[in-house]
Amino acid sequence: MVEKVLKGSPKYYIWLLFLLAIIGYAFIVYVFQLIYGLQMTGLTRNTSWGFYIAQFTYLVGVAAAAVMLVLPATFHHYHPYHRVIVFAEFLAIGAVIMCMLFIVVDMGQPQRVLNIILHPTPNSVMFWDATVLCGYLLLNAVIGWTSLEHESRHVPVPRWVKVLVVVSIFWAFSIHTVTAFLYAGLPGRHYWLSAIMAARFLASAFCAGPSILLLSLLLLKRLSGFDPGKSVVKSLSITIAYAMGLNMFFYVLELFTAFYSGIPGHAHPIVFIFNGHEGLNVWLNGWMWFAVVLAFASIFLLAIPKFRNNMKILPWALVMLIIASWIDKGLGLLIGGFSPTPYETYEVYTPTFWEISIGLGIFAVGALVVTLLWKIALEMKREGGEPFELAE
Amino acid sequence: MNSSRRYFLKVAGLSTFALAAGAARAEAAEASYEAYPEGLKAHRWAMVIDTRRIQTPEDMRPIVEACHKVHNVPDIPAPREIKWIWDDTFEHAFANDPDPMLPENIENRRFFLLCNHCTNPSCVRVCPAGATYKTADGLVAIDYHRCVGCRFCMAACPYGSRSFNFQDPRPFIKDLNPAYPTRMRGVVEKCTFCAERLEKGLMPACVEASNGAIMFGDLNDPNSIVRRVLSKNFSIRRKPELGTDPGVYYII
Amino acid sequence: MYNAKFVIPGIIVFAGLFTAPFWINMLSSSHEEVKVVLPAEPVTFFGEARSECVEPREWMAANHMELLLEWRDQALREGKRIYVASDGKKWETSLQNTCMACHSNKADFCDKCHNANSVNPYCWDCHVIPQGNNHEFE
Numbered sequence: 149m150v151e152k153v154l155k156g157s158p159k160y161y162i163w164l165l166f167l168l169a170i171i172g173y174a175f176i177v178y179v180f181q182l183i184y185g186l187q188m189t190g191l192t193r194n195t196s197w198g199f200y201i202a203q204f205t206y207l208v209g210v211a212a213a214a215v216m217l218v219l220p221a222t223f224h225h226y227h228p229y230h231r232v233i234v235f236a237e238f239l240a241i242g243a244v245i246m247c248m249l250f251i252v253v254d255m256g257q258p259q260r261v262l263n264i265i266l267h268p269t270p271n272s273v274m275f276w277d278a279t280v281l282c283g284y285l286l287l288n289a290v291i292g293w294t295s296l297e298h299e300s301r302h303v304p305v306p307r308w309v310k311v312l313v314v315v316s317i318f319w320a321f322s323i324h325t326v327t328a329f330l331y332a333g334l335p336g337r338h339y340w341l342s343a344i345m346a347a348r349f350l351a352s353a354f355c356a357g358p359s360i361l362l363l364s365l366l367l368l369k370r371l372s373g374f375d376p377g378k379s380v381v382k383s384l385s386i387t388i389a390y391a392m393g394l395n396m397f398f399y400v401l402e403l404f405t406a407f408y409s410g411i412p413g414h415a416h417p418i419v420f421i422f423n424g425h426e427g428l429n430v431w432l433n434g435w436m437w438f439a440v441v442l443a444f445a446s447i448f449l450l451a452i453p454k455f456r457n458n459m460k461i462l463p464w465a466l467v468m469l470i471i472a473s474w475i476d477k478g479l480g481l482l483i484g485g486f487s488p489t490p491y492e493t494y495e496v497y498t499p500t501f502w503e504i505s506i507g508l509g510i511f512a513v514g515a516l517v518v519t520l521l522w523k524i525a526l527e528m529k530r531e532g533g534e535p536f537e538l539a540e
Numbered sequence: 541m542n543s544s545r546r547y548f549l550k551v552a553g554l555s556t557f558a559l560a561a562g563a564a565r566a567e568a569a570e571a572s573y574e575a576y577p578e579g580l581k582a583h584r585w586a587m588v589i590d591t592r593r594i595q596t597p598e599d600m601r602p603i604v605e606a607c608h609k610v611h612n613v614p615d616i617p618a619p620r621e622i623k624w625i626w627d628d629t630f631e632h633a634f635a636n637d638p639d640p641m642l643p644e645n646i647e648n649r650r651f652f653l654l655c656n657h658c659t660n661p662s663c664v665r666v667c668p669a670g671a672t673y674k675t676a677d678g679l680v681a682i683d684y685h686r687c688v689g690c691r692f693c694m695a696a697c698p699y700g701s702r703s704f705n706f707q708d709p710r711p712f713i714k715d716l717n718p719a720y721p722t723r724m725r726g727v728v729e730k731c732t733f734c735a736e737r738l739e740k741g742l743m744p745a746c747v748e749a750s751n752g753a754i755m756f757g758d759l760n761d762p763n764s765i766v767r768r769v770l771s772k773n774f775s776i777r778r779k780p781e782l783g784t785d786p787g788v789y790y791i792i
Numbered sequence: 793m794y795n796a797k798f799v800i801p802g803i804i805v806f807a808g809l810f811t812a813p814f815w816i817n818m819l820s821s822s823h824e825e826v827k828v829v830l831p832a833e834p835v836t837f838f839g840e841a842r843s844e845c846v847e848p849r850e851w852m853a854a855n856h857m858e859l860l861l862e863w864r865d866q867a868l869r870e871g872k873r874i875y876v877a878s879d880g881k882k883w884e885t886s887l888q889n890t891c892m893a894c895h896s897n898k899a900d901f902c903d904k905c906h907n908a909n910s911v912n913p914y915c916w917d918c919h920v921i922p923q924g925n926n927h928e929f930e
Contacts, residue, residue, distance in 0.1 A: 185706050256690075269669065337695065492638075722920065
């Protein structure tokens with residue numbers, strides 16, 4: 149199976165080389181970060197987490213999103229998804245690997261990462277997050293690989309795999325819930341100390357993750373001719389529309405509590421990320437408003453069937469949704485969480501060029517992993533005689 | 541003899557065998573550990589700062605210097621500074637207690653900030669490696685050897701008491717105390733309530749340098765200095781509503 | 793077996809290369825013994841001038857790291873900062889203030905052996921090397 153990654157078109161090789169070049173560059177930058185420490189990032193004493201942890205948080209959501217296909221296929225026997233489920237699972241593997249890398253590059257002493265296992269501390273949410281992420285990686289690798297193998301040989305998937313699939317459904321919800329608990333249980337961080345944090349995380353994950361998957365599947369169709377099928381595209385975009393609606397609704401709930409109660413602690417971080425503080429110029433403000441515009445535009449296009457089912461409009465709606473949710477979770481969440489500081493002061497965090505370089509390298513690792521896994525899946529499906537084109 | 545000791549001796553025995561020396565194996569079995577007999581003991585160490593007696597940066601400087609010098613705290617410029625004890629205004633120190641009508645003498649006063657050595661420390665709760673922990677006498681300590689530098693504790697601390705070594709701190713230490721270690725790049729550090737001094741029978745460095753304006757003692761002992769002072773003076777703490785039960789009291 | 797004439801020599805070459813360090817060691821002249829410089833002057837601990845290490849020399853050579861790790865955990869987590877050695881003598885559990893009070897010459901004591909064994913412990917990233925032979929601290 150693995151040998152399938154070796155044979156491909158020149159375009160495929162150029163893509164791989166391109167990713168490897170980015171990874172190589174980012175690795176060199178990371179070696180410098182190892183030597184000179186996290187002073188190479190824009191992080192400070194008061195804003196002690198930033199770009200890396202934000203990307204980690206966003207990507208846990210992307211990983212969890214596979215459940216939006218696995219659940220209907222398993223519990224509701226929605227058959228069209230079976231054709232593409234393996235792609236969702238392999239995307240989840242890439243996402244989890246990126247999560248782990250973002251955690252490692254954020255550490256001051258990455259050589260000691262095994263201390264989390266050598267000295268297990270069940271009272272720490274970080275310990276549980278590491279545990280559920282490793283478990284989720286394993287589950288998706290085992291399920292994806294065995295089902296792919298069995299399908300391509302036209303033999304039924306063994307029973308134990310089906311059990312694991314059910315486990316993986318609950319597990320997917322758990323990974324993003326636990327990630328939300330990293331934030332939602334900290335006293336004194338007003339923006340994060342919200343009971344709806346986990347629900348918000350799941351909603352944003354279940355719109356953004358499937359959007360990335362659907363967009364990648366549409367791209368795959370162009371590149372390889374493998375058609376996910378009209379019903380897959382249709383059902384998935386409905387899921388995305390509902391999840392985005394929930395995501396935006398949950399954010400409105402936060403706004404209501406913050407501004408109707410008038411409690412400064414709840415309101416200040418939101419005011420800060422949208423409007424700055426007393427003339428303090430915050431580059432993020434423009435981004436946040438941009439995200440609001442994109443969010444409304446994407447929900448408008450996704451909610452109305454005429455636009456949603458138009459293959460010329462759908463990809464743009466998905467792109468807008470991905471950018472909007474990324475700004476909310478990948479930038480706003482962390483910056484709003486650390487300002488105001490414990491002394492009610494405000495500080496503007498800006499990621500540095502080096503920080504973004506290392507981040508791009510990790511995204512390239514993810515893209516590489518997903519490319520190779522999808523390549524295997526595609527070739528296996530071709531060998532198994534699965535039709536690439538669907539007459540629907 | 542505890543189990544780690546037994547394992548240690550097993551390894552020790554094998555190693556000596558490998559060296560064909562065979563010496564000292566039996567004797568090493570009797571080694572043990574003790575606390576200093578003169579060490580100060582408490583069930584719950586706590587600090588009382590009489591802010592009426594330390595008001596200005598001039599009052600504070602020698603105290604901060606005493607702490608930072610003895611612990612090799614580097615002098616790194618903001619915003620990546622390392623601070624164990626420092627000062628700020630009432631508005632910032634007691635951010636949970638905003639008061640636009642503060643009397644002038646409070647408005648102009650500076651307040652010491654340091655680790656509160658909470659009874660329910662959220663930093664200890666979140667540490668994924670057990671690198672920060674609570675000792676039997678109520679100190680929140682950090683094992684710098686074990687810290688992975690994830691900074692979860694910094695996000696969890698509602699007092700901003702923790703500093704991270706974004707770089708090697710050594711070039712920023714002007715006057716090195718050869719009897720105390722420095723820290724290395726990539727670990728979190730903070731005030732220790734001078735655990736290493738208490739265990740040798742000495743009061744914390746800041747207490748010693750404060751001419752009695754900072755008091756230190758066992759909160760569980762009704763006869764301790766902190767209890768006697770607190771029973772006669774009104775005091776406040778930083779963000780007590782968060783349930784961390786901070787151990788630093790401020791007499792206003 | 794397919795391609796036996798390539799596979800078997802290949803395995804032999806691989807096995808030879810893989811075990812090369814052993815062959816090179818056997819053939820080359822015996823390794824140079826590391827000569828660490830032991831402290832000459834006695835140092836006072838707990839009011840007593842001492843010239844012997846906390847535990848016998850051979851045992852320390854093999855186990856000093858384990859002992860240091862145990863000292864660290866006892867001091868930091870248990871608050872026990874006195875080590876009662878197997879001969880009953882008491883010592884403060886401190887790398888910087890006990891060990892390096894005698895072994896003050898890091899370059900001639902610690903480094904010689906560590907370099908020869910290609911180990912690079914990070915003790916001195918934090919623990920301060922006594923002044924006078926301070927090569928690393930700037």
